Amino acid sequence: MKKHLHKFETTLWLVIKAVLYISMMVVFIRILGRENIGLTRLSRTLGVTILIFSVVGLLFLSVYGRYDVGRRKSKPIIYSLVLTVICADIVTYLQLMIMRTNVPDVNQFRLNNLGLLGITFVVQTAIIIFFAYAGNWLFFKIHRPEKCCIITSSQESLDEIVFAIQRYKKQYKITSVLDYRSSKIKRHIRDAETVFIYDVPVEARTDIMRWSYKYKVNVYFNPEIEDIVELNAKQYSLDDVYLLNKNVKALTIEQRVMKRLLDITLSIVFGVISMPLWLGGMIAVKLHDGGPVLFKQERATINGKRFYVYKLRTMKPNVANYSATKGDDRITKPGRFLRKTRIDELPQLWNVLKGDMTFVGPRPEMMKNVETYTEELPEFKYRLRMKAGLTGYAQIVGKYNTTPKDKLIMDMMYIEQFSVLRDIQLIFQTVIVLLKSSDSTEAFEKKKKKCEFKFKKEEED
Secondary structure: OHHHHHHOHHHHHHHHHHHHHHHHHHHHHHHHOOOOHHHHOOOHHHHHHHHHHHHHHHHHHHHHOOOOEOOEOHHHHHHHHHHHHHHHHHHHHHHHHHHHOOOOOHHHOOOOOHHHHHHHHHHHHHHHHHHHHHHHHHHHHHOOOEEEEEEEOOHHHHHHHHHHHHHHOOOEEEEEEEEOOOOOHHHHHHHOOEEEEOOOOHHHHHHHHHHHHHOOOEEEEOOOHHHHHHHOOEEEEEOOEEEEEOOOOOOOHHHHHHHHHHHHHHHHHHHHHOHHHHHHHHHHHHHHHOOOOEEEEEEEOHHHOEEEEEEEOOEOOOOOOOOOEOOOOOEOHHHHHHHHHOHHHOOHHHHHHHOOOEEEOOOOOEHHHHHHHHHHOHHHHHHHHOOOEEEOHHHHHOOOOOOHHHHHHHHHHHHHOOOHHHHHHHHHHHHHHHHOHHHHOOOEOOOOOOOOOOOOOOOOO
């Protein structure tokens, strides 16, 4: 049975995805069609509705993520698809209400049938939950965990990559661990289905990747600065010589103007919308211990310029200032809620409006951390090539306790791939951070976890 499924697996998942996406649209049309007769028959209204729902749905699938079972866990898929259909439903619903306004007068516009729209959300969410869990169940019925070989350089690096892999036990099964200097690498690569290369020098990694390609083995590796530059290079032919070209430049005047206009607009809009949350958070902080409501701290932004970032205070007054750890007793009860929901970050909208920060960019680190990280990792200063941001790629993909090097790589990917459209995409994706707040705000462990695998260092031949 599994052999037959493997042969037609691509077609199978294509059909499942089509059924899922089409069912979302059918639910919207059937439920809203109870009060919109144009949706119950072949008409201009039905045609426009299908077109708008399809276009907006595909647009937000590219923003939030697709139905990629086997690659992601069920909850992230559910978050992505629910946010996608909510956006598609709202835009399509507004289009329907506009089309129902026959009189060319803005005062005649009405938001009718909001209850039906709510029912649509509920039904679609139930379908998405079913497809997400059923899809991953089916995927792992077809596929057993891939046999993985980890190639790394130290016990510390091994602990980090194993901890990440073991969160996906249904996808990967670790069968061997090797030092990148080992003479047995070729044999282990040939016997594996997937190779993880982590914290290995670029020179040694090149040979490992060539062997993996030779034996048709999947490869995962953590990128270095050189990889980020290469990833964003353009193809260029110099006569009959094939080259990759990367122009390393600052933002153009046009990009800076557009980014600043976006910052001003969003900081004002979100500042007004979030005002009740500001006030509620301030009252909770004040009532808890009577201390100051706001907390300010010196941070670094573009070119190392220093400024004071503002937050709602989440820790006890007059305590030592260092990065939060798991179970940190400096954090107050209301502070835990404010940090988990990111409400404590809202005063930074004032930093954005002032021009100290931008809406999307590398997060500003504490000065002490900047000095420590730069001493350990000189390339960390490259993050200061762009103004510090309220949100960014590292905040969406990473966590509070993501390693400095991984933060650097993610921030460099954002800097080198910058565009205003990319900023807008990341702003929409920030909603996912709020949904997975327990993961994204995970604090530093006081004691680093150790994996059950032991790293055996080998000398080069």
